[in-house]
Amino acid sequence: MEQNLTKGLILLLLLVFNVNSPVLILLLLTLSGLIFVYNSHLNRYLSKPMVVTATYFLSTLYFTFNWNDFASYPLIFLLNLSLKSVLFFPAIFTGMLLSTIFYHTPFDLTSIFKPFLTIALTEVLIKVNLKEKTSQRENYSAEEVRELLNLSYTDNLTGLYNRHFLEKEAKIIDRQTSQSNFEYAILMADIDFFKQYNDSLGHLAGDEALKKIAGIIKNSVRKQDKVFRFGGEEFLILLPETSPEKARQIAERIRNSVARDLELSLTISIGIGHFPQNGKSFREVLKAADSALYQAKNKGRNTVCPLKV
Structure with a gap:
């Protein structure tokens, strides 16, 4: 479950940096709805501080790269509401500050930061998938391990x-x-x-x-x-x-x-x-x-x- 949540968050972040706003709006609306419906299930796997931190992080990053889109405000508010978080205004403030740094510098940091973060997140996603597959392969019972060893040492x-x-x-x-x-x-x-x-x-x-x-x-x-x-x-x-x-x-x-x-x-x-x-x-x-x-x-x-x- 935790690995699925991790993969979902990484994919969402990748879309934040690389997908046009209309698609993102639909995506975040769907995410907010799912979170609202399955909030009780999430609480079994994630502590309250983890939920608050994830909401703040996601809201800030989304607003940083979509600050000039009016839909960003209600979307971030909806995301915070669905997770019962109260970080709407801090996320807006931090997002504005970061957008000022990224968009209003002589070097245009977005041209460096966005590709770098995209590559880094993709690599993390691949590693999470590999770890999941490895753990599935290694999840053998003692009887299955004995059977595999017997197959390698015996004539069919x-x-x-x-x-x-x-x-x-x-x-x-x-x-x-x-x-x-x-x-x-x-x-x-x-x-x-x-x-x-x-x-x-x-x-x-x-x-x-x-x-x-x-x-x-x-x-x-x-x-x-x-x-x-x-x-x-x-x-x-x-x-x-x-x-x-x-x-x-x-x-x-x-x-x-x-x-x-x-x-x-x-x-x-x-x-x-x-x-x-x-x-x-x-x-x-x-x-x-x-x-x-x-x-x-x-x-x-x-x-x-x-x-x-």
Whole structure:
């Protein structure tokens, strides 16, 4: 409400300096009428001193630039009356004094003052609008903020974490391994013959298969494990605090769960990379898991393969 009042006052002042008198008369009459009708609402947001100050300021400025127009006198009186202010005569006196300064100097200060004030008021109006839009954008509930964060870190189709979140996780993992004896495993999983499945049944069926396999993988891992959609039909599973043997057990559980789903009639191949056995950084372990996945594919698919150099 306060921002709307501010914008309304600024727009009015802009018109005071830049619009012809007949239009201004109509505008001020409308403003006075609205103020008179909604005076009780204004009092909720503006204190009496603020109302008096605003009336005096507006009346003085209007009269300063319209002193030779007879309509200025009743208009200022009406504005003061509608706001229950008693500054009619002080506003007239100050307006006359200012008009003498502005209009009767060798330099004609109106040619400097009016454009300057117009630019300044326009800039203030723009800033008020920007502030209002910013406050509207920032007015999110805690639940909406969580939803926005989830959207930025998850894959739209499967609901799994995306590559963007994986990059952040990789940096955290590398920091942990440099500061402690932290071991972990990476599983790289790829759906076997997925292109043929897509081509024969269509992309909608392919999307449904991806969502179902994503759900199977999530249900097959532990709470501390993170599942990412790495590419088209590729998934990456990050297993913290996991030995090579435990990583193989989890990978076999995922593979068996996918193979047992008769509705899908699809299988999955999985490669395993382990830190510190297969690399000194997240990127190196990821490369090892990817190489192990190719070995699993070459073995005939639907199999789990740790990296063998």
